[in-house]
Amino acid sequence: MAKAGRQIREKLKLIDTVIEVIDARVPVASRNPDIAQYTAFKRHIILLNKADLADPVQSERWKAYFEQEEGVDAVLLFNAFDLKDKKKLVETIWKHNPKEKNQLKCLLCGIPNVGKSTVINALIGKKKTQIGNKPGVTKGQQWLTTPDGLMLLDTPGILWPKFEDETIGIHLAWIGSIKDTIFEKENIAGDLMKFLVARYPELVEAQYNITTNGRTVPEVFDAMAISRGLLLRGGDLDYYRACEMLLGDFKNGRIGRITIDECPEA
Structure with a gap:
């Protein structure tokens, strides 16, 4: 990640617009504070993706x-699979073009698994970058061109070196930005269920x-496991599978539209 950050800084002089991609479900946890060094003196668009x-x-x-x-x-609130959102993003990028360039170079940056590659594929109109609902899919930088005259620099997801608040790490594990193996799966699933039942x-x-x-x-876990038939041999409830199911369902949006980080202005 240090190497990726160094490579981004080397290319900053070429960049017109920085598109900071964060996960709309966790706007605080999914925002790398180190990205501020890339957005200084650049046109800056925040994309609340997903x-x-x-x-x-x-x-x-x-x-x-x-x-x-x-x-x-x-x-911008953004869904990479919505054509209207794509059109609005392109229009917004071109709107911030004071030098009236014929081509704009954009840096897409963010932490792992916030959907940067999916955003790029949406802008290009076809699959050019590997995507996956797990951290670390994009391995290196690459320039890609869109039909709208944009050049996009895709970068690997970059996390900051240390979480001051362990809650940040737990929230990132819920959305799949860090490997859930870093934590005890039963613990982070229990924390997630506690949050969901409360909110x-x-x-x-x-x-x-x-x-x-x-x-x-x-x-609640007992009821969930019984409802879904998650049983071990002998009839005991399979809590490990229940935890995996909950984490997978949340990460993939099957439970519903949920925001973890509550806006301080609310």
Whole structure:
């Protein structure tokens, strides 16, 4: 990651616009504070990606919050599979072209698994970069050209060296930006279930056909495992599979539209 950061700095003089991609579900946890060094003196667009997986009310609040940040030229809620969102992003990039260049060079940066490569594929109109819902898919930098006259520099996801708050790491494990093997899977799944039952109980109940009212987190896991038939030989409940199911369902948006980081302006 240090090498990737050094390579980005070497190419900054070529860049017109920096597109900072963050996950709309965790706008705080998925934002690398070190990226500020790349956005200084550059046109800066924040892309709240995977907005289709996030709580729409919270997303609008986060959009307004980031629009007040000094040095930010535009903030967009983005779904890489929505053609209207793609068109709006292209228009926004070209709008910030004071020197009236015929071609603009854009740097896409962010932490692992926030969807940078999916965004690039959407802008290009066909698959040019490898994508996957796991960290570390993009291995090196590459320049790619779009039909709209943009040159995009795709970069590997870069994390900062140390999380001051362990909660940041847990939230990133929930969305798949760091390997969940770094933590005990049962622990991070338990933390996720505790959050979901407190903030989005109706989504948990609908997804697993259970009730959460009056139940502790272990009791909710019991109900989930029974509902989904997650049993070991002998009839004991398979908690490991229940944890894997919960983490996978959340990461892939199957539980519903959820935002973990609550906007401080809310």
